[in-house]
Amino acid sequence: MEAKELLREHFLKTISLTNEEFDYVFSHFKPISFKKNQAIISPGDEVDHEYFVINGCLKSYYLNDDLKMFILQFAMQTWWASDYNALFNQGKATTTVDCITDVDVLCLSSGDREKLCDELHQIERFFRWRSNKGYVAAHKRLLSLMNNDAKSRYEELMKLYPELYNMVPKQLIAAYLGVSRETLSRFR
Amino acid sequence: MEAKELLREHFLKTISLTNEEFDYVFSHFKPISFKKNQAIISPGDEVDHEYFVINGCLKSYYLNDDLKMFILQFAMQTWWASDYNALFNQGKATTTVDCITDVDVLCLSSGDREKLCDELHQIERFFRWRSNKGYVAAHKRLLSLMNNDAKSRYEELMKLYPELYNMVPKQLIAAYLGVSRETLSRFR
Secondary structure, eight states: OOOOHHHHHHHTTOOOOOHHHHHHTTTOOEEEOOOOTTTEEEEOOOOOEEEEESOEEEEEEEEETTTOOOEEEEETTTOEOOOOHHHHTTOOOEEEEEEESOEEEEEEHHHHHHHHHHHHHHHHHHHHHHHHHHEEEHHHHHHHHHOOOOOHHHHHHHHOOTTTHHHHHHHHHHHHSSSHHHHHHOOO | OOOOHHHHHHHHOOOOOOOOHHHHHHTTTHHHHHHHTTTEEEEBOOEEEEEEEESOOEEEEOOOOTEEEEEEEEEEETOSSSSSHHHTTTBEEEEOESSSSOEEEEEEEEHHHHHHHHHHHHHHHHHHHHHHHHHHHHHHHHHHHHHHHHHHHHOOOOOHTTTTHHHSSHHHHHHHHHHHHHHHHHHH
16 A cells, blocks of 8 residues: 555544545655664654654664663554654654664654644644553553563564564564563464 | 642643633543542443542552552652553553542543543643653653663652652552662662
8 A cells, every 4th residue: 555545544543634634734744765774763863753654664672781672662564653752852862763674654743743733633633542552552561561471461562563473583572572582482 | 729720730831721711621620539548440440530639649550460569650749640541442440540648639531531622622732742741751661671770760750759758658669660678778
């Protein structure tokens, strides 16, 4: 499906927009292609954009002082990614967002997001709904991490991203779950 | 400060409302008082309300199969609490929300929240902003949990809730951080 239709379907799942409104909204999104392994956001960057994935798979992660990688999120088709702490608080990135595969995205700037939210109440609703979903998902993941239950984290992940197994190297899935590759292989 | 003024200030930090609009919004909030240790939400409950704290302190937590308590959130004056997974997905509560002290809240139903978001674009904006903040806070906590850095979790907590030490028993703070009381006492 082409980018425009994917974005339209994505919005129309939650809100209603006329064709004219959607065309106007869409005109604020900029298509960009990235190559496998390319970084879109790096620690220290000023972050002014978020990315709606059309094709491929992104990961966002944090490297601690021992260079251990903690994966915060994968983003595949119709998922959004950015460093939201930096984006919403106009600070600098603390995480990396990079490409697991070649990736096509639609890119939206903060200024345009706020302008669209101002102009179209339905767009404000969309972003409220999206944040609600993200908030709930983050809290679920918090609970399963605190509960230290890697098996249910694995099941959650597969429910969230059923197509993940074919797209993502196993060591990245293990890094998302916070387990070793050996532990991961026992879950499958 | 009385409840109405607290809520007004809280909204006006993010959005603008005329006095008339605020009065209208406020008319949808219902004041309720709870006693120390009283449960507001229990696992299995249908959740249709969220709570804006006027006085006192709430906690929301999850008990695992071994009855170990994981504290998801404290909520003091001007914080909001509910089981947001249940509230947003119209499912049943999996967490408990109860009172660490006597508590006064303003209660808002889901139906009224959606009605107000429909009627007043600024209210939709407020709730988008609030969810963005919650999303970012949950991701920060996820990273510090994955990084297993209890010291920085402690510092974050004190930044979020500087008044917490005087209001909350130490074992609850330890349960929030996922550390023992002994470890906690080394941080202070």
